[in-house]
Amino acid sequence: LETYREAFQMLDDLLAKRNSLKLTYESDIERDPFEGYGRMCKFLDIPPHPATIRYAKTNPYPLATIVSNFEEVQQLLAETPYAWMLKN
Known part of the structure; x- marks a missing residue:
């Protein structure tokens, strides 16, 4: 990123x-x-x-339901300028 x-x-x-x-x-x-x-x-x-x-939105599902390691990704991006990317 x-x-x-x-x-x-x-x-x-x-x-x-x-x-x-x-x-x-x-x-x-x-x-x-x-x-x-x-x-x-x-x-x-x-x-x-x-x-x-x-x-149309190409993905209608929350990221947490389609990214298998969502919690890990969320932790890694939490304090970065990219944290907004995980918001639905």
Whole structure:
């Protein structure tokens, strides 16, 4: 996870002086995908058009029921910046 975070930090640094738009699933799509779509259209300076967004949560089950060593993973991530990933 730390390597993943470092790679994204490097990407953020490379894009810092460029005109760019950062979207994340949790902030821009999960609650209302049309908000992310609207931000993207505004960034690209194009008018939004009626859209059908077909998406669904791929895993409807609590992580604790599908990860066999969930308690171990939870303990390892508890005091890290990644603890949020275990919340349903």
